[in-house]
Amino acid sequence: MNIYNGILQGEADGLPVIQEFTSLSEQELDRIETLVQSLLKITKLDAGTILLNKTQEDIADIMGNIRQHFSFRIRQEQKEIHLEGDAACIFACDRIWLTEALENIVKNALDHTQAGDSIQIKWRQLVSMLQITVRDNGSGIHPEDLYHIFKRFYRSRFSKDTKGIGLGLPLAKSIIEMHGGTVGVDSEWGRGTVFVINFLIPTKL
Numbered sequence: 001m002n003i004y005n006g007i008l009q010g011e012a013d014g015l016p017v018i019q020e021f022t023s024l025s026e027q028e029l030d031r032i033e034t035l036v037q038s039l040l041k042i043t044k045l046d047a048g049t050i051l052l053n054k055t056q057e058d059i060a061d062i063m064g065n066i067r068q069h070f071s072f073r074i075r076q077e078q079k080e081i082h083l084e085g086d087a088a089c090i091f092a093c094d095r096i097w098l099t100e101a102l103e104n105i106v107k108n109a110l111d112h113t114q115a116g117d118s119i120q121i122k123w124r125q126l127v128s129m130l131q132i133t134v135r136d137n138g139s140g141i142h143p144e145d146l147y148h149i150f151k152r153f154y155r156s157r158f159s160k161d162t163k164g165i166g167l168g169l170p171l172a173k174s175i176i177e178m179h180g181g182t183v184g185v186d187s188e189w190g191r192g193t194v195f196v197i198n199f200l201i202p203t204k205l
Helices: 002-010 016-047 059-069 071-077 095-111 168-178
Strands: 055-058 080-085 090-093 118-125 129-136 181-188 192-200
Touching (some): 055 059, 055 095, 059 071, 059 080, 071 095, 095 118, 168 181
Antiparallel strands (some): 055 090, 129 192
16 A cells, blocks of 8 residues: 555646645555554564563663654654763663664653653663663643553543554553563653653672
């Protein structure tokens, strides 16, 4: 369908109505693809068929790649992503899956912020724990929603986000827990939200 839509876009020069419709089709096809991929990932996690390939990874490098991933969007929406953390922070993880989890949380922050707002990603390594926080100064989470946001397909009646499908945060939570971590959230309605992720690091005796 994406290929067919691309062919139509190539033939739509000088036809503004067709250009508009094919652009809308592209957006909806991207949304469908995101939904299908999220459902497949959730199903694999439930089935226990995913084996983490853990390697020693540089957290600062992962965070830099995440900001780069959203660079076009933050420019378009006039937002900012700030990074702050230990330069030499190494953590044993599956880079691909951990990046997926963190990107879902950052995407959630972008979905609930306006032009001029910012997102701050911090990380610090303690003796036996790696802590990552994702904080934004956006719309916040309504108190009625706070204990439900990690439920699959949960959609808030207070949220202005009409495109979300309610799988990003549950998927992030599952991936974090597969890494032996926990994720919590604190929010003030109308003021912003902070996600706190903690990973225990086994100490050597």
